Amino acid sequence: MVQQFQIQDEVKTLHSTSPRHSCPLPALNPDRLRTAKAIVDKTVKLHKVFSIQGPYPTIRASLKARGWVEKRTWRPGHAKYMPPDRESYSIDADEKNHDQDTNGLYDLMSRLVRNEMVYFYWTNRRDAINTSILQKEQMINHFAKAGSFTTKVGLCMNLRSLHWFDSADPETFFPRCYKLGARDEKHAFIEDYRRTACMSFLKYIVEEAQNVEEERKNEHIQEAREPPTVSKMISTALRECQDFLESLEHADIDASLEKTPSLAKEGWGEFIDNFYLFVHDRAQIKIKKSLVTSCKAMLQRLAEVSPQLDTDGIHNIWIIKPGAKSRGRGIKCAKRLDQILSLVDRNPTLIKESKWVVQKYLERPFLVEGTKFDVRQWFLVTDWNPLTVWFYKKCYLRFSTQPYSLDxxxxxxxxxxxxxxxxLRPSHQRHPVIPDDNMWSDDQFMTFLSSRGQKAQWENVVVPGMKKAVRHALQTAQDLVDSRKNTFELYGADFMLGPDLHPWLIEINASPTMAPSTPITARLCAAVQEDMLRVVLDRRADRSADTGDFELIYQQAAVDVPQYVGVQLFIEGFRLKDTCLLPPLRPLKRSSSKYRITKKEVPKEKVKSLPKVVKRAISHVKNIPDKVPPELPVPVPIETFTGHWSLRIPLDSCSHSVLLWRKGLQKIVSQ
Incomplete structure (x- = not known):
């Protein structure tokens, strides 16, 4: 009878606490409530209460299958979850997931755990929960301060310090990037743009000469007279490239003062305008073979020190990105220096906050039937100390809707x-092998590579290159991210492939979309979420548990973090007791090399005055003459003492050593 009254009270409480405007509770019966309470009591003891922000049906279903109970956050005026970013979720899938709860048992259990602690948080935003107030055993899917590498500005600046963590060069996997909001960065970009224009012009000369040679390979080629402007530009480009090579070898430090100075601002303006005329507008030129040979020789030297020389192309195109936006918003491509600078200078707020970055565009990517694509690759970080990185074995390709062209x-x-x-609507000129949903799985791409005889390069070049880039990017951010335990985070890295299939890291995204927008993402996004829970939950209980397609690629040795003691600094020490640092007042019974005593009489001319330090320390004793008379019995003559004079007066003026010292001095003076 008592239990029946308790069940009735619980039913009243649940109805009274049911949020207004939310889904009403189904008709309750004691058996259903008793079953729900039994399940909830067990899950609470096992710390299996979770909360999810947004409709992630795969994660929700996987946790429920593992015996977890959800503590829902009901919002007034909303019967279902209303995520801030609708693109990242599937509302229909979430509604189907709720429809499976035909008897209302899960809704009932969710209300029964309304006052219980949540042990697993999944949020769609990093700032949704203050991690500093979480208890140690609570898990969350976001690290604090991870924006140091998930923003375009953060990744750009962090990779500059890679040499402190590894011997790798970031320019071998990350296109050159600059933060235009900083004055020195802006100046460095302008210098890079001018230098790239010189290299691009040399490549343009060589390519044009090759095209002419192919067109007239069966004809006799006569030496042609080129316009004076072309010769001048080639000489300028060769000189600037030579200066660049010398700067890499630090030979410019010892360069002669008679060396020809670099172009002035006006000279660079003329060079860039002519560069636009020949390269962008395709003005007709004729070049001597001797100049072409010089250009080829210089390009061969540059290829040894410039990893991005091949992908840079000849148009000197750069991509401008707002540093804090995602999903391609605000990104533009430009190839004229004045256009790039004007795009940034239009918004002084972004300049002040250093939100703009400009990055060298890969003009010569690997294409699939003439269409550009990039690769979305997932990886998981489960700890930052020691840094632990899991790489997902599956990925997918995203195509553009138009054929690739630099026009x-x-x-x-x-x-x-x-x-x-x-x-956008796909172009009719695009190859029919590209699907209308603009996506391929990695298996489809490997089939394409097999048809070209390049399948082995996927495992030998692409995958190792992506792993290396991810590892280096995380190494540079290790000291900046909060290394809270029981935290994990899934990231999405975007790569482009060069003409040799070498991967280039473009950016790293936090909270990558899990929306099943295409059949490819519907399958892979569900699989990566399920495998992620295997790593962060199943592997905690059993180290041999299956981790799906997640592969552990890096686990750093643990680094001891010193205990934080606050802003107050202090020094700990102890008092020295019975310490006598002065020479003994009478001869020692045992011989010592340190205190060597002579029996010879001390001549008057060798008698020296006491050190000033000693006289100041004993000034409170009776007046002592400046020189000790030779007739006074001095146990240890000063000139025969081989040690060094030092005076350390302990804090306690009544220490035993000080008293003995004073008595000895008083005895000498009284005689």
Whole structure:
């Protein structure tokens, strides 16, 4: 009878606490409530209460299958979850997941754990929960301060310090990037743009000469007279490239003062304008073979020190990105220096906050039937000390809707983000092998490589290169991210492939979209979420548990973190007791090399005055003459004492050593 009254009270409590405007509770019966209470009591004891922000049906279903109970956060006026970013979720899938709860048992258990602690948080935003107030055993899917490498500005600046963590060069996997909001960064970009224009012009000369040679390979080629402007430009480009090579070898430090100075601002303006005329506008030129040979020789030397020389192309195109936006918003491509600077200078707020970055565009990517693509690759970080990185074995490709061309810089050609391309209609000129949903799985791409005899390069070049880039990017951010235990985070890295299939890291995204927008993402996104829970939950209980397609690629040795003691500094020490640092007042019975005593009489001329330090220390004793008379019995003559004079007066003026010393001095003076 008592239990029946308790069940009735519980039913009243649940109805009274049911949020207004939320889904009403189904008709309750004592048996269902008794079953729910039994399940809840067990899950609470096992610390299996979770909370999810947003409709992630795969994660929710996987946790429930593991015996977890969800503590839902009901919002007034919303019957279902309303995520802030609708693109990252599937509302229909979440509604189907709730419809499976036909008897309302899960809704009932969710209300029964309304006052219990949550032990697993999954949020769609890093700032949704203050991690500093979480208890040690609570898990969350975001690290604090991870924006140091998930923003375009953060990744750009962090990789500059890679040499402190590893011997790798970031320019071998990350295109050159600058933060235009900083004055020194802006100046460095302008210098890079000018230098790249010189290299691009040399490549243009060589390529044009090769094209002419192919067109007239059966004809006799006569030496042609080129316009004076071309010779001058080639000489300028060769000189600037030579200066660049000498700067890498630090030979410019000892350079002669008679060396020809670099171009002035006006000279660079003329060079850049002529560069646009020949390269961008395709003005006709004729070049001597001797100049072409010099250009080829210089390019061979540059290829040894410039890993991005091949992918840079000849148009000197750069991509401008707002540093804090995602899904391709605000990104533009430009190839004129004045256009790039004007795009940034228009918004003084972004300049002040250093939000703009400019990055060298890969003009010569690997194409699939003439269409550009990028690779979305997932990886998981489960700890930052020691740094522990899991790499997912599956990935997918995202294509643009238009064939690749440098004649236009429209985003439909050069940006592969699905959030942009899904609103565009695929071009009829695009190869039919590219699907209408603009996506391929990695298996489909490997089939394409096999048809070209390049399948082995996927395992030998692409995958190792992506792993290396991810590891180096995380190494540079290790000291900046909060290394809270029981925290994990899933990231999405975007790569482009060069003409040799070498991967280039473009950016790293926090909270990558898990929306099943295509059949490819519907399958892979569900699989990566399920495998992620295997790593962070199943492997905690059993180290031999299956981790799916997640592969552990890096686990650093643990680093001891010193205990934080606050801003107050203090020094700990102890008092020395019975310490006598002065020479003994009478001869020692045992011989010692340190205190060597002579029996010879001390001549008057060798008698020296006491050190000033001693006289100041004993000034409170009776007046002592400046020189000790030779007739006074001095146990240890000063000139025969081989040690060094030092005076250390302990804090305690009544110590035993000080008293003995004073008595000895008084006895000498009284005589």
């Amino acid at each position: 236009t810089l429209d985003k439909s050609v050069h940006l592969c983000n699905n959030s942009i391309q899904k609103h």
